Amino acid sequence: MHLRPSSMGAAASGSREATWWDKCRAETPGCKHVIHFNNGGAALQPQCVLDAVQHYQQQEAVWGGYETQRRLSRELSLPYTALAELLNCSPNEIAIVGSATSAWAQVFHGIPFKPGDVILTSLAEYGSNYLAYLQVQKRSGVRVEVIQETPDGDINIPHLQQLLAQQPRPALVSISHVPTSSGRVYDAAAVGAAAAAAGVPFLLDACQSAGQMPLDVQQLRCDFLTGTSRKYFRGPRGIGFLSSSSSSMAGWEPAMIDIHGAHWTGKDSYTFYDGAVRYEQYEVSMAAKAGFGAAVQYCLQQDIARCWQRTQQLAEQLRQMLSQRVPGVTLQDRGAQLCGIVSFTLSSHADAGAVREWLESRQPPINVSVSGAGSSRLDFTARGLQEVLRASVTYYNSEQELEVLVQALQELVDSAQQGGKSRV
Ligand SMILES: Cc1ncc(COP(=O)(O)O)c(C=O)c1O
Incomplete structure (x- = not known):
């Protein structure tokens, strides 16, 4: 079954906005085949991204890998210039x-x-970040301290300030802006301001927020920000990025260096090339890099503030529909500000993986994901959860798709209550 453009969405949002996101759907081949609520995992790529990757790969096959790198240098510079524009920093x-x-x-x-x-x-x-803290704790004897949350699930800034005032001063503030497993958005700018006031470096994992909402590294006051192509940027898999302010870069060396980012000057010496290139490695998928450039450019063209507004609106609508219409659903998102990630549990279905599989087996398939305790153990433990279902929406989703998901979940729950065949 092919999905129609959403007439329900047009009625709900006004024709001008409907024209914009209906166009985005038309530019996204996957929208014809699946109902994709796994944008926080890997979003559907627009055609221009697919074209950029395929074109690059084809050129490599024809001209050779290194030669194509020289020929398509403009395509390969796009991720730097487009990300710099989006994040308000220099390429x-x-x-x-x-x-x-x-x-x-x-x-x-x-x-x-x-x-x-x-x-x-x-x-x-x-x-994965917490595992790295534990590894460094084991190897180097560091201590990890967890900043408390406010009752509504944001970072407790007075507690952070108290921790930052310790002597000796903490070595690093490092948080995930949007967790992998719930819709909360931490107030990263307030964290950045507190860290900067204490003179402590701030590393921000923006993997789930970059591409979803406007980010400005000057406002966030982060020394380093990291993210990926495949999630809300809608780019290819296998490529990620970091932004580092020039002053922060001067402070520490990257964990691993090679001849792409550093100049071997003598038997006992090396220097770094100018800029964040020092964090790169020589080898990376150039086709994915070109595709990522196209994805960030597409994001700029859509206007990220407009995308963010629609994503929040759709997520809020989904939360309301789930809580009003699906018996036994518990919404699991806590936070003063929420984003496109909608996490929930069903009292009738303890096995979230089986629900995900059942949704994916429908026609058209409905893609959601499951987050388990290992992805964010402290948070899951604090909330007494083992796993949650995660429906992560973005601006190209339609109101009609929300309706299909909610109806499917209603059917599943009804059937479980009656002991019927949809029980998973
Ligand atoms: C908050 C957060 N940080 C980092 C990552 C890791 O990203 P990658 O798999 O691209 O390394 C993820 C992946 O889901 C994530 O949710």
């Missing part, structure tokens, strides 16, 4: 690497931690 403060985790690790593991150093992080910290 040479951007590095393109293989993933958000690589970008983050390049910064984090480059910090020369000493025994007794303190790392401040948030309750909803991403699992």
Whole structure:
């Protein structure tokens, strides 16, 4: 079954907006085949991104990899210029690497931690980041302290300020802006202001927020910001980025360096090339890099403030529809500000993975994802949860798609109550 453009959405949002996002849907081949609520996992790529990747790869096959790199240098410079425009920094403060985790690790593991150093992080910290803290705790004897949350689920800034006032001063503030497993958006600008006032470096994992909402690294006052292509930017997999202010870059070296970012000057010496290139590695998928450039440019063309407004509106609508119409649903998003990630549990279905599979088996498939405790253990433990279903919406989703998801969940719950065949 092919999905029609959403007439319900047009009626609900006014014809001008409907024209804009209906066009975005038409530019997204996947919208004809699936109902995609896994934008926080990997969003559907617009045709221009697919074209950029395929074109690059085809040129490599015809001309050779290194030669294509020279021929298509404009395409390869696009991620730097477009990200710099979007994040309000300079292109040479951007590095393109293989993933958000690589970008983050390049910064984090480059910090020369000493025994007794303190790392401040948030309750909803991403699992891979927290694993890195534990590894450094084991190797170097650092201490990890978790900043408390306010009752409504934001970072408790007075508590952060108290932790920052400790002597010796903490070595780093490092948080995930939007957690992997719920819709909350931490007030990263307030965290950045507190860290800057205390003179403590601030590393912001913006993997789930970059491309979803407007971000300005000057306003956020982060020393380093990391993210990926495949989520809300709608780019290809296998590529990520970091932005680093020029002054922060001067402070520490990257965890791993190579001849692409550093100049080997003598038997006992090297210097870094200018800018964030020092965080990059020589080898990365150039086709993915070109595709990421096209994706960030597409994001700029759509106007990220407009995308963000529609994403929030759709997510709020979905939360309301779920809570009003699906018996036994519990919305699991807590936070003063929420985003496009809608997390929930169903009392009739403890096995979230089975629900995900059942939704994916429908025609058209409905894609949602499951977040488990390992992805953000402190937060899951605090909320007494093992796993949640995650429907992450973005601006190209339609109101009609929300309706299809809610009806499917109603059917599933009804059927479970009656012991019927849709029970999973
Ligand atoms: C908050 C957060 N940080 C980092 C990552 C890791 O991104 P990547 O898999 O691109 O390294 C994720 C992935 O889901 C995430 O949700």
